[in-house]
Amino acid sequence: MGFDIIRLAHAEFNVTDLERARDFYVNALGFIETEADSNHIYLRAIEDGNHHCLVLTKADTPSLNHIAYRVGSEEELYKLEAFFQAQNLPMRWVEKDEERGQGRALRIQDPAGFPVEFFFEMEKAERMLQKFNQHTGAKIKRIDHANCLVTDIYCIHKWYMEELGFKCSEYTVVGSAENERLWASWLHRKPSVHDLALVNERGPRLHHIGFWVDDAKTILDACDYLAASGYALHIERSPGRHGTSNAFFVYVRDWDGHRLELYTGDYFTNDPDWEPIKWHLEDPQRATFWGTEPPQTWKKEAMLVQNILTGELVEVKEPVSKKVTK
Template identity: 50%
Template sequence: MDFSIIRCARAILHVTDLAASRKFYVDALGFIETESDSEHIYLRGLEEHTHHSLVLKKSSEPNVEVLGYKVSSDDDLKALSKMFEEKGYETKWMDKGEQHAVGRTLRVQDCSGLPLEFFAEIEPTERLLQRYDLYKGARMQRIDHFNCNVPDVEKAQKFYQDELGFACSEYTDTEDGDVWATWLHRKQTVHDQAFMNGIGPRLHHIGFWLPDPLALINACDVLASMGYGDNLERGPGRHGLSNAFFLYVRDPDGHRIELYNGDYLTSDPDFKPIRWDINDPMRQTFWGHEAPDSWFNEASSVLDVITGKKIEQKPAKLKQHKPTFVI
């Protein structure tokens, strides 16, 4: 390949009330607010040295504008653009200055209809990893992954592996050998991008890395004490897949955020993907408890990068199988 994708790097979520979102993300979860204006809040984790990893953008309804990946250089952007255009994808360039704190950016809809962007440049900022006096809420460290519902998981997996250079760490398949969910990575952990069989394209959740499992427990206490008990959707618990501790919360607009800690290294070139049978209950939650119905039925809609309109959602290729869970 003529390009190198480094990692998942940022997301832009449309929210309806910036004040309510600030209270949830900054005061409760503990994100650092780098900057804000009347239309945006730019957030980052304590470990991050870049301007932001999450943008909350004021809008009339909640949607996902884009899921962003960092690449090494502008040459990578040109090579990505060439690849997408040769395969018939319509691309959109945004020059430096069109988006705050981010350089030249390539946007495109992927094979499932998810809105992607790629960029090499983002403004640096002070890393606050050892500013322990600023730690609060979930002690948010950094963005870790995206997880999306798509109608055809095998199609998405093949595209990301063959065309974008992702590797598979773990996957779930059915009795018939169909891939139900897959965990793909560019950085050397379990995943940057996961796909789950379902109505889509939709964003199921964004995962953020925490310093330790106790941060998840502290987040539960803080959220409950601030009146966000109903926003605690699933967990805390441990996944079989990835072995990570998790907690899933819903923001005031319903966007799902995973608080995540404790997966493993996938750097060796001879690492073999781990298969999980869809009927194995320990893959979903290692401790055995089930997810609520909202887990299967609710996710965030996504926008077209060219028109800005909501993407039409399609039914899943495989029949629904409620016991499945993703991370």
């Protein structure tokens, strides 16, 4: 099976204070504000010719509103609708411009409990790629991936692979060789390491959204810029490299705790004989190829996610403990 899903294309964060959020995302991180109204700010990155890759929405409680994948055609949305109906998943249509700049979109609660949207049509916006004298802050180029904490990694990994047609670039196992089970998985539609990372944890919770920057030096410059803008304490985890994905990263958090990874160092994954790279959870270079351990907040804290029908926060559950064999 599989669907014509292009890539992770945007995320919408519920934030409690739009002005504070604007200062962080626009003034400090350098996102470009495409438009705004009293309840929303629509942001795009330097490379975007699209209306937005991040939406900030005024809410009483911070949470992930939804993440969204772009599909290859309008018809693909109807195929997805039929599939989700058959799967009996919570689903609703988001009408054109209900999310500004976007055509009709399908929003579901995925089997892991995440609010996930699929859309085809998006308004264009001016592409700033070569307006180098207007690039500021973290000089973010584009959205890259979502990192999601899920309670049943084996099932949700299988669902995205077998039903939606994602491919696996890397994965992590726990347990002895005879009794291995899946602990984390990096899945992609675009030929990079991932559009979607799944990690076995209390969930559903969003760990972070990863945004692409050009190179490691730009990430260091971003730290200087953030610190000078008053956001030193919003740099949660120092720059470093992950073993998995070979990412060079820094992690930052907004006023509400939404976490962003500034990310670079990817590789090409679409060769037809690609064999997913396997890591053991105990491998010390898996998560931290070098450098210090992440702080407790990075390990423990993540964002709650919204129910797409009720707007309530989805209840967080413990991960299922049954041992699965990949």
